[in-house]
Amino acid sequence: QKEVEQDPGPLSVPEGAIVSLNCTYSNSAFQYFMWYRQYSRKGPELLMYTYSSGNKEDGRFTAQVDKSSKYISLFIRDSQPSDSATYLCAMKDAGGTSYGKLTFGQGTILTVHP
Amino acid sequence: DAGVTQSPTHLIKTRGQQVTLRCSPKSGHDTVSWYQQALGQGPQFIFQYYEEEERQRGNFPDRFSGHQFPNYSSELNVNALLLGDSALYLCASSQTRAAGNTIYFGEGSWLTVV
Numbered sequence A: 001q002k003e004v005e006q007d008p009g010p011l012s013v014p015e016g017a018i019v020s021l022n023c024t025y026s027n028s029a030f031q032y033f034m035w036y037r038q039y040s041r042k043g044p045e046l047l048m049y050t051y052s053s054g055n056k057e058d059g060r061f062t063a064q065v066d067k068s069s070k071y072i073s074l075f076i077r078d079s080q081p082s083d084s085a086t087y088l089c090a091m092k093d094a095g096g097t098s099y100g101k102l103t104f105g106q107g108t109i110l111t112v113h114p
Numbered sequence B: 001d002a003g004v005t006q007s008p009t010h011l012i013k014t015r016g017q018q019v020t021l022r023c024s025p026k027s028g029h030d031t032v033s034w035y036q037q038a039l040g041q042g043p044q045f046i047f048q049y050y051e052e053e054e055r056q057r058g059n060f061p062d063r064f065s066g067h068q069f070p071n072y073s074s075e076l077n078v079n080a081l082l083l084g085d086s087a088l089y090l091c092a093s094s095q096t097r098a099a100g101n102t103i104y105f106g107e108g109s110w111l112t113v114v
Helices: none
Strands: A005-006 A011-014 A018-023 A031-038 A045-050 A055-060 A061-066 A071-076 A085-093 A106-114 B005-007 B011-014 B017-023 B030-038 B044-050 B051-055 B064-068 B074-078 B085-093 B111-114
Touching: A005 A085, A005 B074, A011 A018, A018 A085, A018 A106, A045 A055, A045 A061, A045 A071, A045 B011, A071 A085, B005 B085, B017 B030, B017 B111, B030 B074, B044 B064, B074 B085
Parallel strands: A011 A106, B011 B111
Antiparallel strands: A005 A018, A018 A071, A031 A045, A031 A085, A055 A061, A061 A071, A085 A106, B005 B017, B017 B074, B030 B044, B030 B085, B044 B051, B064 B074, B085 B111
């Protein structure tokens, strides 16, 4: 079983829709949670970063973490064609020698059509 | 503020050859990690360098080695290339003592082994 599970999709939505992307994880040591956006043949771009359960909002993006269920989500409101990309969830534990070691999900391919 | 820079962008190598990839971290960052991303997959952690030493290593063979220089830049070396080494190689930088330890990625180096 993978430490981080993410549905690869693909997910296709109309412009303006609310998009929900999700990941589950099995390692209870994970304390920091990130969402990256990756355009085709480019490096991952950090979108959201959270370290506690609850919601964090940034513009059209909301990250949600439920540590008791080991479940994280990213919501995109008023989706735009420019949001079409692969969305990667990533996690890391709190410390020790694991500074910066991220464990990624497989990525979800999102297409927003006009 | 320059982000994480990687070179070369693309390269093609023959099976059995050796390759060196280079990375300059984001200004102010002292920690460099390398990831391998196969097509359709999330990035996989190779290793991390801090204070010129390999601090942690993922599940990759000894053919993968690295180095960090006093200016925090880093190299990834892969010996005896296999067809399966074809992937996007990503460099990520972070600051070990910074709160939260946010991690940024470069655009990657596309390696094709033929």
